[in-house]
Amino acid sequence: MARVQLVEVTKRFGSTVAVDRVSLDIADGEFLVLVGPSGCGKSTLLRLIAGLEDVTEGAVYIGDRNVNDVPPKDRDVAMVFQNYALYPHMTVYDNMAFGLRMRKVPRDEIDRRVREAAETLGLTNLLKRRPAQLSGGQRQRVALGRAIVRDPKVFLMDEPLSNLDAQLRVQMRTELARLHQRLGTTTIYVTHDQVEAMTLGDRIAVMRDGKLQQVATPREIYARP
Ligand code: ADP
Numbered sequence: 001m002a003r004v005q006l007v008e009v010t011k012r013f014g015s016t017v018a019v020d021r022v023s024l025d026i027a028d029g030e031f032l033v034l035v036g037p038s039g040c041g042k043s044t045l046l047r048l049i050a051g052l053e054d055v056t057e058g059a060v061y062i063g064d065r066n067v068n069d070v071p072p073k074d075r076d077v078a079m080v081f082q083n084y085a086l087y088p089h090m091t092v093y094d095n096m097a098f099g100l101r102m103r104k105v106p107r108d109e110i111d112r113r114v115r116e117a118a119e120t121l122g123l124t125n126l127l128k129r130r131p132a133q134l135s136g137g138q139r140q141r142v143a144l145g146r147a148i149v150r151d152p153k154v155f156l157m158d159e160p161l162s163n164l165d166a167q168l169r170v171q172m173r174t175e176l177a178r179l180h181q182r183l184g185t186t187t188i189y190v191t192h193d194q195v196e197a198m199t200l201g202d203r204i205a206v207m208r209d210g211k212l213q214q215v216a217t218p219r220e221i222y223a224r225p
Pocket residue numbers: 013016017018036037038039040041042043044045
């Protein structure tokens with residue numbers, strides 16, 4: 001777990017200002033939901049926090065470290081996307097273990113973490129299956145499992161439920177809330193779904209044209225005057 005701080009962060013692509021002087025202080029363990037129209041800079045903001053893009057100006061801190069000073073292999077951030085790219089030829093177990101093997105985590109430690117995550121996500125009986133043999137919701141759980149086995153300080157999620165049908169979305173939303181309650185990992189979560197924003201978010205940040213328009217609790221944001 002860690003506090004995430006953005007200090008006057010700007011990101012330009014040529015003449016496009018994707019992120020425009022954004023300052024944001026996300027508390028340790030907070031669930032921050034990021035909303036705003038397509039093209040307003042949400043994905044870019046996540047990628048800056050993940051250290052996948054360099055800031056043009058300003059700085060991003062995770063804990064007390066400037067993200068740009070941390071080498072990629074030491075970055076303690078896990079991302080979950082809407083197009084959960086699982087490796088089709090690998091089993092569920094191997095999909096979840098892959099990132100840990102890359103990081104040379106000892107075998108028995110990998111085994112312990114994968115089984116624990118599988119237990120948390122109800123995947124224990126599916127560990128030997130391949131992605132093609134899973135439902136959409138189960139695949140999404142494997143994608144989450146791959147992130148949580150790493151025990152990251154921060155989760156970055158970019159519309160992780162948007163490919164699921166309505167019923168599964170509701171179910172996974174409840175599971176995400178429970179997971180966050182249990183793990184308490186600082187989370188930044190992009191969505192277009194107002195119900196997700198309201199039920200999951202401790203606070204909601206509204207972006208428009210690269211700028212932060214408002215940061216407030218769900219109650220404040222969605223209250224009708
Ligand atoms: P959102 O996630 O809110 O849809 P993005 O962060 O993807 O928005 O994009 C914000 C703006 O930055 C858009 O105008 C987009 O076209 C531009 N942009 C994003 N990534 C790049 C890139 N790698 N190169 C050039 N322009 C980009």
